[in-house]
Amino acid sequence: xxxxxxxxxxxxxxxxxxxxxxxxxxxxxxxxxxxxxxxxxxxxxxxxxxxxxxxxxxxxxxxxxxxxxxxxxxxxxxxxxxxxxxxxxxxxxxxxxxxxxxxxxxxxxxxxxx
Amino acid sequence: xxxxxxxxxxxxxxxxxxxxxxxxxxxxxxxxxxxxxxxxxxxxxxxxxxxxxxxxxxxxxxxxxxxxxxxxxxxxxxxxxxxxxxxxxxxxxxxxxxxxxxxxxxxxxxx
Numbered sequence: 257x258x259x260x261x262x263x264x265x266x267x268x269x270x271x272x273x274x275x276x277x278x279x280x281x282x283x284x285x286x287x288x289x290x291x292x293x294x295x296x297x298x299x300x301x302x303x304x305x306x307x308x309x310x311x312x313x314x315x316x317x318x319x320x321x322x323x324x325x326x327x328x329x330x331x332x333x334x335x336x337x338x339x340x341x342x343x344x345x346x347x348x349x350x351x352x353x354x355x356x357x358x359x360x361x362x363x364x365x366x367x368x369x370x
Numbered sequence: 371x372x373x374x375x376x377x378x379x380x381x382x383x384x385x386x387x388x389x390x391x392x393x394x395x396x397x398x399x400x401x402x403x404x405x406x407x408x409x410x411x412x413x414x415x416x417x418x419x420x421x422x423x424x425x426x427x428x429x430x431x432x433x434x435x436x437x438x439x440x441x442x443x444x445x446x447x448x449x450x451x452x453x454x455x456x457x458x459x460x461x462x463x464x465x466x467x468x469x470x471x472x473x474x475x476x477x478x479x480x481x
Contacts, residue, residue, distance in 0.1 A: 299473050346413065350468065362412040
């Protein structure tokens with residue numbers, strides 16, 4: 257069975273500091289991995305994805321994520337946090353074959369403090 | 371929210387009433403999805419459709435129904451059998467690439 261874990265309900269970081277939002281996954285076969293961001297009472301916005309190729313993926317708004325197959329992780333990072341990055345972040349996984357179902361984590365609330 | 375519209379933004383349901391949430395996309399995407407979002411539980415899949423006139427149950431389909439008569443439309447009906455319908459409902463679509471694109475959501479509340 258597929259699953260995604262976001263171990264931190266909330267992450268606090270000072271503006272200008274680097275941020276990391278953690279995600280680990282479990283899936284049989286090769287994974288497709290995604291990060292989305294959600295602002296209050298809005299839909300999810302796509303940030304970045306890993307399908308194949310380079311393990312370091314760069315996405316929107318200066319975010320990046322590193323696919324680590326041995327640790328089954330796909331942590332989201334940004335070198336310098338902005339107050340406007342404060343939002344709810346979701347990691348999602350899909351098996352590369354056999355299903356078009358996506359599994360989402362429970363979300364991590366990022367709070368960037370001025 | 372990229373070419374996907376959901377209406378209404380807020381919907382109120384009375385006991386025993388069926389209500390229908392609208393999802394329309396102009397992205398020419400083949401696949402469409404419905405998710406339910408509850409605090410602390412992330413997104414859970416209700417139904418999905420890969421092509422017109424075909425759809426599959428997701429993980430929490432009980433008490434919900436869908437139709438896919440047109441490529442651009444995937445309405446979700448919350449039936450009276452759904453005993454705890456209060457949630458934020460999100461529709462998404464996907465083309466041949468792997469990325470899902472989400473609508474702005476509908477918040478359903480029970481009177």
